[in-house]
Amino acid sequence: MLKNVPRIQDLFTTDGLEEGHNELEIGTGLSRTFVVSLYPRDIYIGWLDDIFRLGDIDLSIQINPVPDRQVILALTKQLASVQAQWIQDKKSGYILNLPGLVETANNLESLRTTVQTNRDKVFFGEIFITVHATNNEELQNKCNVLLDILARSATRVNSCMFRQLDGFKSVLPVANLKIQDFWRNLNCGNVAACMPINSPELSHSSGELFGFNYYTGSPIFFNQFLGPPEMPNPHILVIGEAGSGKSTGIKVISLRNSILGVKHVFIDVENEYEKVTNNMGGVNINIKGGEPTGINPLDIEVEENKDGSKRVPITDKVMEIRQLLSVMKGGLSGEKLTNRELALIEESTMEEYRERGITSKPESLYETSRTVDGVLKLGKVKKEMPTLSSLIERLAEKPGGEELAQTFKPFLHGGSLGLFDCQSSVNISDTPAVCFNIQEIKDEFSRVYAMFVIMGWVWQKFAQKNRHIKKQITVDEFWRLMKFKDGALFAEEIGRRGRKHNAGLVIGTHSLVEFSGDEGQAVLNSCFTKVIMRQNEAQVSNIVERFSLSDGCKEFIQQARPGECLLKIGSKTTAMQIIPAPFEFELIDTRPAEEREVAM
Ligand SMILES: Nc1ncnc2c1ncn2[C@@H]1O[C@H](COP(=O)(O)OP(=O)(O)OP(=O)(O)O)[C@@H](O)[C@H]1O
Numbered sequence: 003m004l005k006n007v008p009r010i011q012d013l014f015t016t017d018g019l020e021e022g023h024n025e026l027e028i029g030t031g032l033s034r035t036f037v038v039s040l041y042p043r044d045i046y047i048g049w050l051d052d053i054f055r056l057g058d059i060d061l062s063i064q065i066n067p068v069p070d071r072q073v074i075l076a077l078t079k080q081l082a083s084v085q086a087q088w089i090q091d092k093k094s095g096y097i098l099n100l101p102g103l104v105e106t107a108n109n110l111e112s113l114r115t116t117v118q119t120n121r122d123k124v125f126f127g128e129i130f131i132t133v134h135a136t137n138n139e140e141l142q143n144k145c146n147v148l149l150d151i152l153a154r155s156a157t158r159v160n161s162c163m164f165r166q167l168d169g170f171k172s173v174l175p176v177a178n179l180k181i182q183d184f185w186r187n188l189n190c191g192n193v194a195a196c197m198p199i200n201s202p203e204l205s206h207s208s209g210e211l212f213g214f215n216y217y218t219g220s221p222i223f224f225n226q227f228l229g230p231p232e233m234p235n236p237h238i239l240v241i242g243e244a245g246s247g248k249s250t251g252i253k254v255i256s257l258r259n260s261i262l263g264v265k266h267v268f269i270d271v272e273n274e275y276e277k278v279t280n281n282m283g284g285v286n287i288n289i290k291g292g293e294p295t296g297i298n299p300l301d302i303e304v305e306e307n308k309d310g311s312k313r314v315p316i317t318d319k320v321m322e323i324r325q326l327l328s329v330m331k332g333g334l335s336g337e338k339l340t341n342r343e344l345a346l347i348e349e350s351t352m353e354e355y356r357e358r359g360i361t362s363k364p365e366s367l368y369e370t371s372r373t374v375d376g377v378l379k380l381g382k383v384k385k386e387m388p389t390l391s392s393l394i395e396r397l398a399e400k401p402g403g404e405e406l407a408q409t410f411k412p413f414l415h416g417g418s419l420g421l422f423d424c425q426s427s428v429n430i431s432d433t434p435a436v437c438f439n440i441q442e443i444k445d446e447f448s449r450v451y452a453m454f455v456i457m458g459w460v461w462q463k464f465a466q467k468n469r470h471i472k473k474q475i476t477v478d479e480f481w482r483l484m485k486f487k488d489g490a491l492f493a494e495e496i497g498r499r500g501r502k503h504n505a506g507l508v509i510g511t512h513s514l515v516e517f518s519g520d521e522g523q524a525v526l527n528s529c530f531t532k533v534i535m536r537q538n539e540a541q542v543s544n545i546v547e548r549f550s551l552s553d554g555c556k557e558f559i560q561q562a563r564p565g566e567c568l569l570k571i572g573s574k575t576t577a578m579q580i581i582p583a584p585f586e587f588e589l590i591d592t593r594p595a596e597e598r599e600v601a602m
């Protein structure tokens with residue numbers, strides 16, 4: 003009985019196979035296999051990606067590690083022979099080849115040293131490429147294009163003439179190499195660069211056009227809100243030196259995803275998101291030093307849980323206020339809050355809410371009537387919230403709290419930093435985009451303070467609401483916040499909670515120096531997507547180490563032009579070019595007109 007059942011091979015094998023002198027006829031198709039015989043002098047990341055443009059091809063990369071002692075022995079022998087040749091040539095007055103021999107000897111010696119010191123390894127590599135086509139003409143055309151593509155990167159391939167069947171078997175993923183005469187030496191960097199980075203999965207099946215694959219030109223679609231497993235969180239880190247195109251990249255993705263319904267909040271340090279916000283139909287809020295802003299850090303809102311239940315996150319708020327006051331004290335005096343002071347702040351904050359009858363129950367936030375600005379409001383009216391003044395006043399009344407309360411005086415109404423000591427009066431609930439422009443705050447610490455408060459406030463009023471709406475909070479020049487440990491902790495907290503509320507954090511920074519330490523690492527880890535733009539010499543090694551990038555990637559980001567970047571989603575990386583459309587550039591480029599003309 004079992005004899006008459008189809009075998010698994012019957013389900014996919016072709017009718018037959020015929021080996022020609024330089025091609026293989028498989029079923030109704032043709033194929034030709036090549037083996038790489040000459041590698042480029044410098045193998046860069048993605049050097050093989052272009053060949054995928056040919057469509058139906060198979061690429062097989064065989065890598066075998068070589069024991070170090072064998073490598074060192076072979077290199078020493080080769081080095082001795084090159085040096086002997088140099089001596090002989092010099093003695094006989096044949097000087098033409100001397101510089102080349104010196105260079106070869108240096109290369110051999112440096113490779114030997116890196117292997118000896120365990121900084122590199124040598125591998126044997128063999129690469130096969132099979133081109134498939136439906137007829138002879140198509141095969142010929144495809145093979146010509148393949149040779150052209152490879153010639154551009156100084157790579158030579160040999161066709162497996164008279165051994166096409168062996169070549170085909172070598173390409174199959176069964177590690178059965180029938181052709182073994184094209185092994186070449188590769189080091190770790192070369193091997194890493196052989197891995198195809200044109201990972202098709204990197205382009206999502208939904209979302210907006212983010213950029214184009216740098217090597218193949220294929221479009222890369224990106225959906226930060228795709229959710230697990232592809233996108234465990236929607237947060238994006240954009241890093242690059244000044245002028246590398248960070249803000250441009252952020253604006254491009256924001257403009258494009260806003261069309262798909264993503265709501266935006268920008269915290270704008272350089273007054274460059276105004277046009278983009280206007281284009282989205284949003285509002286711009288200018289924050290100026292010394293003027294009340296209508297933003298109250300002690301304002302608290304109902305948070306919606308995944309199961310639809312609601313609560314007032316009092317404990318999270320208390321934690322946030324502790325961090326805020328830590329930043330305030332640290333910024334003014336450079337000192338940290340002591341444990342006793344932290345306890346006093348916590349106690350006072352709790353009391354502030356308790357006194358107003360605010361508990362974790364949502365209805366506790368409202369009362370049935372209240373007079374607001376001389377007008378009696380009836381119905382479900384939000385209670386008056388504690389403010390920095392009321393909190394600090396309470397703190398001053400506590401035994402041992404008086405001195406601490408004095409420290410916070412500049413942050414109260416009328417003080418030089420009193421811009422957030424007020425009731426909330428700004429309404430951002432019904433607008434598709436809001437830009438908080440803090441450029442006019444000149445003093446560095448006040449800026450950080452403003453960033454911190456606005457982020458917390460935006461969290462309450464925007465991020466944790468309407469779970470079903472996709473939201474993006476963009477903070478360019480994020481490194482400022484990272485200078486304070488509590489700023490980092492807060493950012494990490496927002497990142498962690500944002501995921502659950504469909505709120506993505508997009509952070510732009512020119513440096514990672516401020517991201518050292520556990521808190522900094524936690525913020526980096528919380529961004530599943532990283533866009534890495536051009537890096538200068540001083541930064542590049544740090545970036546390569548922190549993001550585990552290969553040598554090829556390192557070279558790429560050292561030479562990248564504005565808009566060229568590495569897109570790293572989880573562990574997958576691709577080289578990408580962000581190309582704004584002309585009408586987008588109009589909104590994005592905020593340079594003065596004269597400056598633009600000079601650049602053109
Ligand atoms: N994708 C791109 N295509 C073409 N030009 C670009 C691109 N991105 C940036 N540029 C050019 O580079 C300039 C600097 O870009 P951008 O302001 O985005 O850099 P940045 O990294 O945010 O700089 P900074 O650190 O100073 O804020 C822009 O004015 C623009 O002319």
Ligand SMILES: [Mg+2]
Pocket residue numbers: 248249250478
């Ligand atoms: Mg910028």
